[in-house]
Amino acid sequence: MEYPDRHSATIFSSNLLANFERLGGQRFCTEALPTSQRLEWLKEVIGREYANVDVGTPDQMYLYNDMLIYFWSQGMRLSPIRSNAITIERLPKEPEHISQDCYFGVLLTRGQYKLEQGGREVFLKPGEMTIYDATEPHRVTTPGPFSKILISIPRSLLDERIANISRLTATRLSTVHGAGAITASMISSTVNQLEQLDQASFQALSEPVLELFTLSLQQVVGKTKQMSHHRSQALIRVKQFIARNLTDTDLKAEVIASAMGLSVRYINNLFNEEDTSLMRYLTQQRLARSRHYLASSLYSHLSITEVAMQSGFSNMSHFSRVFHLTYGMSPRAYRYHYPNDHGV
Structure with a gap:
């Protein structure tokens, strides 16, 4: 069995847990539940907060998942998540809430992460980003403990900025240079500085994060257009x-x-x-x-x-x-x- 790294969990707690209530956040963690109830509980929570999914874990794997949700302006949400190995597959079911009609930007901060959507698959390493459509079939596979930062962006906010985003899902957004590097740095810095931010400052960061993420996607569009x-x-x-x-x-x-x-x-x-x-x-x-x-x-x-x-x-x-x-x-x-x- 694999258990969450205790040192990392301590950092997670000191940087985030002390601030999520002050900033109006919510926490969903399996830790307080009996082992036998965790899988169904997690499936219900993810289905309510993110998308209708089926959840699985490798055989004999200890299920641990800890997610925080901070509500941003314009319907955006910032979600630092820590978990042991898990698979998540979108069920063939329409969104039940308007908040589920969105795109998810993902910044991996620890472990390995595989995303499949639209006939494409992308393998992330720490520091890399991708995007996917919460309403379309997709599959997330992580072979071991991992941490990520999830940015929920309402569909209308991105669709009005970039046409045909479906061609960009499950592709790697460069974080080595250019807009992608700045975007990843800002998202990571925002999470790391939550304890220093008041509510007004935190809310004001949602717009620049959205604009930077849009620039990261446009950077990929530019490369795509280079195909003759x-x-x-x-x-x-x-x-x-x-x-x-x-x-x-x-x-x-x-x-x-x-x-x-x-x-x-x-x-x-x-x-x-x-x-x-x-x-x-x-x-x-x-x-x-x-x-x-x-x-x-x-x-x-x-x-x-x-x-x-x-x-x-x-x-x-x-x-x-x-x-x-x-x-x-x-x-x-x-x-x-x-x-x-x-x-x-």
Whole structure:
């Protein structure tokens, strides 16, 4: 079992816990609950405060999660979070509260963090940032103890500043130089200086943090636009070809490259600009389709094997393994867990 680092917990307490009530914050911690009740309690809290999710922990792992929520102006929220290893997956269910219709900016401060959304995945190291849409399917995986700072930003605040944010989710926002470095530093400094801030000063920081985070996203948009029109059109054609032929169990990298008149290496370079690869993208699309089939009553007549085949998988053991790795349960358990759900 892994327990939270006591030294880190002490720092967490001295910097934050003494100030969250003074600044109008809330605390949700598993520590006072019996072990047997922690998982369901945490799932309920995250579902109420952030998004409708399923929560899991590695076998025999001690569940510990401590989150603080500070309310900022314009509906924004600042949430320092400490936790042991955990998996969080967005359930196919519409937001229940207006506060859940938002984007989450993430600054990892300790441990490792994997985020999957929109067919992309990003692996964060301490000091790195990313963003995701709270209302869209996503999966967060952390293999060990970690700490992060979560910034909740109402959808309207970002949508009016940046168009088509969905193309930026689950991508790494550079914190090495430029706007990203300043943004990460300011977010971290804000949390570290909470004990020195009065309510008015704390509230005044929400707007500059929002503007800096917007600049960090625009920095990524600028790099994305550097892809030439020819390369972007080539990537679109590859994705369209994959979508049309997804059920073909013989669809491999070489087949796709031959059909498109491109090399496998060139196609992988195209996908590298979205932080993925050709075969990883193909597998993700097949998994997404199988997940949709398993959760929809329209395909309840299909057996698990038929679902796999119609999603392009020819090897059942491979299908079961990658499905479980991605969604945290077997295909059969997933169908049982989300019966007749049209919302996937």
